[in-house]
Amino acid sequence: MNLSPYALPMPALPFTATRLAQTLLGLGFVLHSVVGGLHGLSVDEAHYLLYALHPALSYFDHPPLVGWVQWPLVALDAPVIILRLVPGLVWLASGWLVYQLACELSESSSPRHGLPDTAAGLAAVLVFVVAPMFNLLGIALVPDSLLMLLSLALLRQTLRLMRPQAGHRAQDWLLLGLLLGLAGLAKYTAILAALAVAACLLRTHGWQLLRQPWLWAAVLTALAVVAPVFIWNAQHQWLSFDYQIRHGAGSQWQVRNLLIFGLLQALAYGPLMLWAWQGWRLVAAPAARLSALFFVLPFGVLAYLSGGGSGLPHWTAPAWAALAPLAGIGLARAFALGQRRWMAAAAGFEGLTLALLLATMLTGLLPWSSDKTPLGAADNPFADLHGWELAGERASQLARQEGLASVAVQHWTLGSRLGWYARPLPVQVLDQRMDQFDLWAAPLAAGANTLLLDWSLMPFAVPLGPKGFQACQLLDSLEPQRLGQATATFRFYACRHWQGAAEAGP
DSSP, rough: OOOOOOOSSSOOSSSSHHHHHHHHHHHHHHHHHHHHHHOOHHHHHHHHHHHHHHHOOOOOOSSSSSHTTTTHHHHHHOOOOHHTHHHHHHHHHHHHHHHHHHHHHHHTTOOOOHHHHHHHHHHHHHHHHHHHHHHHTTOOOOOOHHHHHHHHHHHHHHHHTTTTTTOOHHHHHHHHHHHHHHHHHTTTHHHHHHHHHHHHHHHHGGGGGGGGGHHHHHHHHHHHHHHHHHHHHOOOOOTHHHHHHHHHHSSSHHHHHHHHHHHHHHHOOOGGGHHHHHHHHHOOOOOHHHHTTTHHHHHHHHHHHHTTTTTOGGHHHHHHHHHHHHHHHHHHHHHHHTTOOHHHEEEEEEEHHHHHHHHHHHHOOOOTTTTTSSSTTTTTTGGSSSHHHHHHHHHHHEEEHHHHOOESSSHHHHHHHHHTTTTOEEEOOOOOSSSHHHHHSSSOOTOEEEEEETTTBBBBOOOSTTSSSSEEEEEEEEOOOEEEEEEEEEEEEEEEOOOOOOOOOO
């Protein structure tokens, strides 16, 4: 049986596949820009904007690139709707790389060049555009957004270096080193993409590759680019490396955690990715088949770590993006064979999931909520996208009114949005856990006063007594509204005479 996508004629399209792919990506970019202007910052977005507000060689949680790329706009005091153009552009560039990779990988499986190549690219873009998680990354910039783009660029550059005639071109090796270094500046898990690069090149060229001088030039280039991370860590007692090792290890490994991880992955990236298996079978060139390592290695490691409770759905985005070109090839073949019912069902499911996700983000309202399920219920992960801008403005007003020089919270996730919306007031986190806020602002001094914020979706007891404040006075409560309902309650306290570090508790 001939599995080649070239064995069957492709149906005529009213527009070129390339133009349709560009249109899909353009519409996605517009959608992200509109949605991004209609709701507040997530906790991660705000945290990485604070990176840009405090430029440094690196940071406690992550390498610095996510802050560096936002620094120019933050320095210009751009509004959030403009700041969110950055993740939109990263998403757009990633989608275009998915298209190009699908075309190139499909082309490698047959000597013919024509519509089937671009049809595979169009199908890959469809996979990318309808996957819910990729759309979230097109709205909110996180390190994984940048690593996704750089992983796709690394995959394309690696495929070029796997060609025999490319082995001695200095510019190709130096570009590889630059991309590896930038990936290292994006997120520590870039090491997994680097392992995929090494595996592909060694499998193609053998151990004689180690005698290639330009390979070592690429390694030195990568190390030079990523050097700020090592310099910062050396200056801060290797804080970030230690935190990441402990954070990645998680707790006791459980099959239940792995199953939950798998379910979330299926919802986040969608059933259209299943056609990647057929796409992998279709590509004939060894280099094209090895491209699957850019999915298998990162996803396998992160899936295993999820068993210890350490894993979020967007951590695997770079791996899934690298798989999307193969899924596009498989879908193009299935479409040519007339196997469209399952494709339509899968695309419809993902489209519905995406629509519900975006609607929930915009409204803060869960589809199954009712009058008996308040909008700000603790089990609603989207309620916290609303109300923080008003809370930050009110905190600034009350701090000025009471003569307080800082604001305080009892968990770092509460500090990120408050730090952004109440800037330039420093934020102090009143717990005993080391985090980035301890590096941005000195711990609250003994006898100091501050404005304490408590949020109903993550409430804490007001810290009073020998290891807390001598006294706290409730100044105001704020209940921002969304669709006529309160999203949450913010309480503001003037707290006097700090006496120590209390163990934060609900």
